[in-house]
Amino acid sequence: SSKATSAASKTKVKSSKAERLRVQREEEEKRLREEEEARFLAEQAEAEQREKERLEQEERERLEAKQLQGRTEELEEYQMLVEDRLRAADKWKAELRAQKKWDRYMLCDGSPDPTVTQEINTFLSLWAEEMNEDFQSVLQKSSLVLSLIEELETLLCETPAEELPEKDVTSYKQTILQLQQILPQKLNEATEHLLKNAKVLSDIETGNMQKVINSNHITSCIWANLNKNPRFKGYDFSDEAIGFELPKPLAMSNIAVRIIRTDYDHLSWQSQTFSPHVKEMGDLSAGDAVDQEDGAQETAPVEEAVEITAEDITVDQQETKSEGRKGEVDALDDDIVDLRQFSCLGGVYYLDVLSLPPQCKQVNGWCLLQLVDGGLQNHPYPQESFQMSLGMSLQEKELDSLISPPVGVYFRVSNHVVFFEEPEVARWDPTSRNWSMDVITQKKYNPEQREISFKMDSFYTFALFQDSHLNMPYQxxxxxxxxxxxxxxxxxxxxxxxxxxxxxxxxxxxxxxxxxxxxxxxxxxxxxxxxxxxxxxxxxxxxxxxxxxxxxxxxxxxxxxxxxxxxxxxxxxxxxxxxxxxxxxxxxxxxxxxxxxxxxxxxxxxxxxxxxxxxxxxxxxxxxxxxxxxxxxxxxxxxxxxxxxxxxxxxxxxxxxxxxxxxxxxxxxxxxxxxxxxxxxxxxx
Structure with a gap:
């Protein structure tokens, strides 16, 4: 019985082994069939894809060939619908420019034609010879000068280069420069004429003279220190929402403080950062050589304008934002404002401390006035002995205790200009002819009231700036x-x-x-x-x-x-x-x-x-x-x-x-x- 059991056991083992081999063989055959089917399906799909791509390519080639066959006809219709329309518009604008030129020639309102050199020279010479003009008269003629500048800038900007001879372009730019130069000269003369009568115009309550004179483009706020109160700290021109804090050493000085705000800007074009770094000559319009940035104008009443240079440099086009322009601009001080990146907004403010001229004296019914050579003079501040830089070596908490403390300014930002971020403040550096933030300290800005205040180590021309690209790229x-x-x-x-x-x-x-x-x-x-x-x-x-x-x-x-x-x-x-x-x-x-x-x-x-x-x-x-x-x-x-x-x-x-x-x-x-x-x-x- 034991032998029978052993034999049965061996038979069972052999049967199980055979079963396993059979199952393995069936699984292998199934795997091979599935692989073959998968390979067949893949080859079929690949063939179908190739056929699809072939058909798509054939269809694309057919469509491209069809498009090429009709291309000439379509482009001719495009030419008629688009290019002919744009040429008709250019012709209309050329006729409009010609009509404006004729209307200007026939205009008889007494104003000079800025395109005629003789008329402009006569106008400038006669105005330069006029003496003792009051402020209102100067402001009235300044409005005329600004309109003449705008007329020339518009002409340069809108006229295609082929319509404007180079000699005319040069002449118009020179005329703009002459008109810009006479504005500060006449504003200084008007200021001097006013200050000579400061005592007559003094305020009974304060004993000092404070005067505001307005025009459409220029606002003049002038304060004369007649009372010489040692406790005087500053003055607020409340109607104009602007004021100044007078440094203590000047409280007893024979001075006047003048703040002139201009809507125009005749300074920025003088900066080396104003023009693009590179500009293709073929893309220039007649007015591009002196790029006034769409009529942006900037001239200082107390600073002489410099000769306009027709420096045409071209812009390196890049796809993405770079670290900034290379070469000369990169070498600028960090405090200098890059006018390719920032825009001057809200006008320019000219803050000056002036030596008070001799006052008129009434003697036996006569008005006696001491004449002083040199005209209106700036009062030096700080004194030469004061050499320390406020922006570099002093803590702001120490500023008020200095021998020559800083000048404080506060004003309400124009409500006609949008600042999406806190404005940057910069002062005009007449030496380097750039806008710089180097001496601006203790700046505070209240966005709800749109009020800004800051201090400077002296009296400077200043302006507000905003990033030109803060709304780019568009969403x-x-x-x-x-x-x-x-x-x-x-x-x-x-x-x-x-x-x-x-x-x-x-x-x-x-x-x-x-x-x-x-x-x-x-x-x-x-x-x-x-x-x-x-x-x-x-x-x-x-x-x-x-x-x-x-x-x-x-x-x-x-x-x-x-x-x-x-x-x-x-x-x-x-x-x-x-x-x-x-x-x-x-x-x-x-x-x-x-x-x-x-x-x-x-x-x-x-x-x-x-x-x-x-x-x-x-x-x-x-x-x-x-x-x-x-x-x-x-x-x-x-x-x-x-x-x-x-x-x-x-x-x-x-x-x-x-x-x-x-x-x-x-x-x-x-x-x-x-x-x-x-x-x-x-x-x-």
């Missing part, structure tokens, strides 16, 4: 048609949202969010694109990148040809189509532009946006949407290539809409194109 933009040839451009920035409307050849700033400033002088006012750009920048609303702005802010760099063409086509279609920012514009490459487009028939928006990509040779509608996971340049189903965006959207638009596009006015197309090209929404968003 979003959208262009929407309104009734007729009228559109509205919305630009969403980091600190504000702007709405710019365009109608005919004019445009206006319609609204600004997140500000309580009084911008009634700007909003709702129709003007030309160039004037709107200048006005918005002077208000602190800079959405107009300069040629070197890529050095200071991240830029989605695009081919200039593609970008300019896109602006022209958007302008053509803008009366009937809405356009907007697309996130895929950052993913499509340097040679391509992606935008959102939708037809707005009878001003009723379509259900959804469509994406279009513009390239140097063709345009296409994309299959992806704004919510897709990845970028792809695949064409929209049953779509085709076209040579222009106009012909591309035509495939998906109603005939009525396209007829409206053909009927839009050439001045409207030109205006929209200018605004788009100025704001550069495709590269700065």
């Amino acid at each position: 979003y933009w959208e262009l929407n048609p309104k009734a007729g040839d009228e559109v509205a451009l919305t630009i969403v920035c980091a600190f504000t949202e702007l709405l710019v409307e365009m109608k005919g050849d004019r445009c206006r700033l319609s609204s600004v969010s997140n500000t309580d400033c009084d911008l009634s002088w700007l909003t709702g006012k129709w003007m030309t694109p160039l004037h709107l750009k200048s006005a918005m920048k002077s208000a602190g609303l800079n959405v107009f990148p300069a040629e070197d702005s890529g050095n200071y802010v991240s830029v989605n760099k695009k081919s200039e040809q593609v970008e300019i063409t896109a602006y022209k086509e958007i302008a053509l279609l803008s009366s009937s189509f809405a356009f907007g920012w697309s996130k895929w514009n950052h993913s499509c490459g340097f040679e391509n532009v992606v935008i959102k487009v939708k037809e707005q028939k009878n001003l009723q928006p379509a259900a959804s946006w469509a994406l279009y990509m513009l390239s140097p040779t063709r345009s296409r509608r994309l299959k992806i949407s704004e919510s897709s996971g990845d970028f792809s340049d695949d064409l929209y189903d049953r779509s085709e290539f076209h040579s222009t965006l106009y012909h591309m959207v035509k495939d998906y638009s109603s005939p009525e809409t396209m007829e409206m596009v053909k009927d839009c006015h050439h001045l409207f197309v030109d205006c929209v194109y200018q605004i788009l090209n100025m704001t550069k929404v495709l590269t700065f968003s």
Whole structure:
């Protein structure tokens, strides 16, 4: 029985082993079958994919060939619809300039023609010879001078280089310089004339003279120290919301303090940081050689203007934000303001301490006046013995105990200018001819009251500055048609949202969010694109990148040809189509532009946006949407290539809409194109 049991056991073991081998064999066969099936399916899928790609490539080649066949015809129609319109607008503007020139020639209001050298020289000579003019007379003529400067700057800015001979450009720049130079001279003469009669004009209550004289562009606040009260600490010109703290050593001095605020700025152009580092000569307009930054003007009443140099240097274009410009600008002191990065806003303040001239004396009915050579004189402060630098070696708590303590200034920031951040304060350094923050101490700013105060080691010209690019890059933009040839451009920035409307050849700033400033002088006012750009920048609303702005802010760099063409086509279609920012514009490459487009028939928006990509040779509608996971340049189903965006959207638009596009006015197309090209929404968003 034991042998039988053993035999049964051996048989069972052999049976189990055979079963395992059978199972293993079946599993191996199954694995091989599955691998074979997987390999077959993979090969089949690969073949299908290759076939699909082959068919897609054939279809793409067919569409490209079809587009090339019709390219000449499409480009001819584009030429007629876009380029001919822009040329017609240029012709209209040339005729308008000619008419303005004729009207100026025929004008008989007694003012000199700034383009005629003889008339300007006569005007300047006669005014320079006038003596003992009162302040109001000087301010009245100063307004005329400023209007003449603006007239010349506008002429230089708006006139194409081919229409303005080089000799005329040089002559106009020299005239601007002469007009700028006479302003401080005449303001000093008016101040001297006023101070000679300080005792007559003195205030009974204080015993000193304090006088405020206003004009549209200049405000003069003058205080004369007649009482010489040793406890006098300063004076507040409350009506003008500005005042000063007088250093104690000057309380007993025979002095006057003058604060002149000008709306214009004739100083900044003298700074080596004012002009772009590099500027292509071929891109210059007639007025670019002396880039007055869209009419920004800056002249000091007490400082002589220097000769304008026509230094044309070109801007190195970069895609992303860099450490800053190289070479000469990099070598500047850290305290010097880079005027390519910062903008002077709210005017220029000229703070001077002056030696009080001899006063008129009444003797037997006669007014006797001692004449002093040299005219109005600055009073030296601090004294030469005071050599210490307030900004470097002294603690702020020690300033008030110095032998020559600092000068305090406080004022309310203009409510007509927007500061999105705390303003920077800088003083004008007449030696280096730069704005510098080196001696500005104890600065305090109250944003609710818009009040600022600070101290300086002496009396200087100063101004407020704001980062020119704080609203760049834009977060979003959208262009929407309104009734007729009228559109509205919305630009969403980091600190504000702007709405710019365009109608005919004019445009206006319609609204600004997140500000309580009084911008009634700007909003709702129709003007030309160039004037709107200048006005918005002077208000602190800079959405107009300069040629070197890529050095200071991240830029989605695009081919200039593609970008300019896109602006022209958007302008053509803008009366009937809405356009907007697309996130895929950052993913499509340097040679391509992606935008959102939708037809707005009878001003009723379509259900959804469509994406279009513009390239140097063709345009296409994309299959992806704004919510897709990845970028792809695949064409929209049953779509085709076209040579222009106009012909591309035509495939998906109603005939009525396209007829409206053909009927839009050439001045409207030109205006929209200018605004788009100025704001550069495709590269700065």
